[in-house]
Amino acid sequence: MMRTxxxxxxxRNEVERTIHSHGILLENPYTQWFALGEATDAQLRAFTVQFSVFSHLFVEAQLRKCINAPDIGTYRSGKQILMNELGVSFGRDGSVDGGTFHFHGAHYEWLVDFAEHLGLQWHELGKRRLGTPSTLRFCDALSEWYGSEDISTALGASYAIEHWANAGFWKALIAGLRKVRAQRRPDLPLGFWTWHDQLEELHAQHTEDELSIAYSRSCFVPERFIAGGIAMLDAVAVFWQGLAQSREEENESLRYAV
Ligand SMILES: [Fe+2]
Known part of the structure; x- marks a missing residue:
């Protein structure tokens, strides 16, 4: 039977109404605060640990996305992201094919370098056991929705994640970190953050094309796309709320300590 x-x-209107208007894309109190550059070293470390857990477990979700890819084209575009994440540079044609691998090219190693400047060590970073319940909920949602076996769901989750990344959270984090660097940590390496921000600007140009390509797939189910997108952004919101809550709890305990 032909589907109609x-x-x-x-x-597009439905995507606009549900995904683009999701609360976490419109307002994020944690990154708004972070951008002020007022985080203490302890707060910066707590944030970095949770971000390292998300960044490291993202690699698992990306591999799952490749494994579940419905065709070789999707498999390869997932693999580009995975290989680049692990340390293969993009060539002039924007592909990792023929690119060179460097241990130092892995995004996670850049983040570890950043974290070490804040006094954190390897064993204090990137492990699942270090994630708070909110961070782990986000990581598990990535695996479930972004790495989904169902292509419409995976496309919706992926679209939502790109929109989130374009919504300015990298810029807010960079603004805060630049202030910290100017005030007290002149050696703080910001490559992990600035590289991702630049990459997102490139991605932004492709997102709308992806929507049309997704829609033209014969097996595409719009409801699943929307559900995957909303579920992903709900989990993104939980991640940031978790960080905001840890900060408030820390403020509370300081208040009682005084
Ligand atoms: Fe990355």
Whole structure:
């Protein structure tokens, strides 16, 4: 039986209404505070540990996405991200094919370098056991929705994640970290943060094309795309709320200590 989907404009409106208008894309109190550059060293370390758990477990979700890819094209585009994440540089054509691997090229190693400047050590970073319940909920949602076996769900989650990354959280984090660097840590390496921010600007140009390509797939189910996107952003919100809550709890305990 031929499926009949409504015109893509209806779908775009629905994406606009649900994914683009998701609360966490409109307002993020944690990154707004972080951008002020007022985080103490302890707060910076707590943030870095949780971000390292997310960044490291993201690699698992990305591998799962490759394993579940429905065709070789999707498999390869997932693999580009995975290989680059692990340390293979993009060539002039924007592909990792023929690129060179460097241990130092792994995004996680950049983050470890950053964390070491804050006094954290290897064993204090990137391990699942170090994640708070909110961080782990986000990581598990990545595995479930972003790495989903169902292509419509995975595409929706991926679209939502790109939108989140474009919504300015890298810029807010960089703004805060630049202030910290200027005030008290002149050697703080910001490569991990600035590289991701630049990469997102490139991605932003492709996202809308991806929406049309997704919609033209014969097996595409719009409802699953939307559900995957919303579930992903709900989990993103839990991650940031978890960080905000840890900060408030720390403030509380300081208040009682005084
Ligand atoms: Fe990365």
């Amino acid at each position: 989907l409504p015109p893509i404009e209806c779908f």
